Amino acid sequence: MADPTPASLVVQLLAILGRDKDRLGRIDDYLHGRHDDPYMPAMADDEYRLLAKRAVSNWLPLLVSTPTQALYVDGYRAGDEDRQRSATDLTSPQWEHWQRSRLDARQSAVYKGALTYGHSFTLTERVRDAVLTKGLSALRTAALYEDPANDDTPHAALTVTAWPSGESVGTARMWDSRSEYAVTFKSLDDADGVRVGKGRRHGASECPVTRFAASVDLEGRTVGAVEPMIPLQNRINQTIFDLLIAQTYASVKVRTVSGMAPPVQRNPDTGEIVYDEQGNPIPLAINHNAKRFLFAEDPDVKFGSLDETPLGGFIESIDMSIRHLSAIAQVPPHHLLGQIANLSAEALQAAETALSRKIQEFRTVFGEAWERVFRLAAELEGAAGADDFKGEVIWRDMEQRSLAQAADALGKLREQLGIPAKGLWKRVPQVTQTELDEWDELAEDEDSVGQLATALTRATPEPVTADSVAVAA
Incomplete structure (x- = not known):
């Protein structure tokens, strides 16, 4: 079967954006507080409608930001045996690409997009004399996969750079496994209005767009943290609206x-x-x-x-709905309710268990995506590592522990299990990669000085004394 033409690929990709537009737009509205109005009588006056606007209590951004704040790539360990590098090597080409693309600051936007809409994308391309990676929004980007549930490499991808407005047409960029195409279109569902420019090679052996999916089922569907919580968010808004009505008209x-x-x-x-x-x-x-x-x-x-109408029942109902939201979203209740009084360290750790498992799942799937980004960047730069499938990203340990507890635990690992001290450095709380690299250099300097002192001691003959002569006799 012949490969589809670029124009037919563009039509399919625009159709995907048109199909998902309403669903993703609703998710975007709820994330930013534009919620459906709670139920009210058909003849409700302006005062009722004002209370309905004030009843919106948007909890959904917390469900996105809480796991995102625990996702921070802090290094990369190459898997090539000929070029084995430690996680603290700041000179590896992969980490140089990361810093050049300013992904320390921009990685959070990629995670938030994936957790909000179910997926987001990155584009790795050569910009003038440098290879850079940037994030792409799910509201503007679509990708085609032969097997969307299992494939990491898309067959083709498209991102809209400008939406059509009035008489002006929309513009987009499309990539397949070899080339990039400039696209113009009149609307998402107008196949006759699509125009595709002449392709130019993008330099990679596969499509340079990478998908970051929070959760993918075997049908290839992606689900984020916001969409399943919309019914619960509506329930909370309705209860708060009823509370405001009772508080305004029947609380005295x-x-x-x-x-x-x-x-x-x-x-x-x-x-x-x-x-x-x-x-x-x-x-x-x-x-x-x-x-x-x-x-x-x-x-x-x-x-x-x-x-007066008692308000306690409304308040208890709101509290119950928020706890349901917490359980379903795997976010500890104290993150949402702020109730952390009289909780022991063990109780807090137990409350964080579900969230920790969820974050570990995200690190696994997002880590695979970053590894593909590093392979693409190495190929475009002509550096080693383009076929390194053993490499892995290093995630920063965001667990809150005191320095004294960590030092005690690391000391026991060193003494009882014999783990080399250098292998435990990265487990020091809040240590940065720059500090680890500096420690590595200082350790090498100390080792060099120690070896030199030992060599000088062995090469220097001991002085001859009367006591030594008597002993020799």
Whole structure:
């Protein structure tokens, strides 16, 4: 079967963007607080609608930012046996590419995109005299796979650089396994309006776009952290809206009076009662508030009150919904509720277990994607490592431990298991790669000085003394 033409690939990729546009747009709206209104009567007035806007309590960004803040690539260990490097080597071509692309700061955007929409992308390409990697948004980018559940390398990928607006057409870039194409299009579903320019070689042996998927099932579908939580977010908003309604209209006691007619308007000159057009007396407005008392001269007048609506049930319902959100999203409740009083270190660690497992899963899938990025960069730069499938990225240890606890644990590993001290350096809390490299250089200098001192000691003859002669005799 002949390979599809670039134009047919573009049509398929634009169709994917059109198919996912509404779903990803809804996810984007919920992430940024643009939620569906809670249920309210059809004849709701402006005050109700204002309370509905104030009822939006957006918890979804926390579900994305919490695991993202624990994802930080801190190094790369090459797997090539001829070029075996340590995780602290700042001169490896892979890490030079990372720093040149400023991915220390930009990697978080890639993870947030993947956790929000289910997937995000990176593009590795030659820009003038340097090979750089940058992130691509899932709202603008689509990729085709022969086996979307198992393939890491896309058959083709497209990203929109400008959406069509009015009379102006949209523009995009498309890559296949050999070439890059400039694309113009009128709309996502208009195949006749697609125009594809002449291709130019991008320099890699495969499509230079890499997918970062938070979770992929065997059907090739990707799911992020936001979409499954939308129903729970709506439930929380509805409960908060009901709380605001009760708080606004029924949270105070209502005073009642029966058997008393209100005062009516009278003509100031004649003292006669003033009537409206229907012949009814016009009542005067009663200025009544919490500072005033009601009294009546007629003994048959009865005063009473209606109790306020208790708000505790609404608050407990909100708390329960947030705990459900926490359990389903595998985010500890104290991250959402802020309730960490009287919790021991063991209890906190147990609460963090589910989140730690989730983060480890993300590190595994994202690490594979970064390794493909490093192979692409090595191939485009003509450096070694283009076929290094044994390399692995090094993730920073973000677990909070005191330096004293870590030192005690590392000392026991050194003494009891005989692990070399240098192999334990990277487990020191909050140590940076620059510090590790500096320690490596200092250790080499100390070792060189020690070896020189030993050699000088052995080469220097001991002085001859009377005692030594007597001993020799």
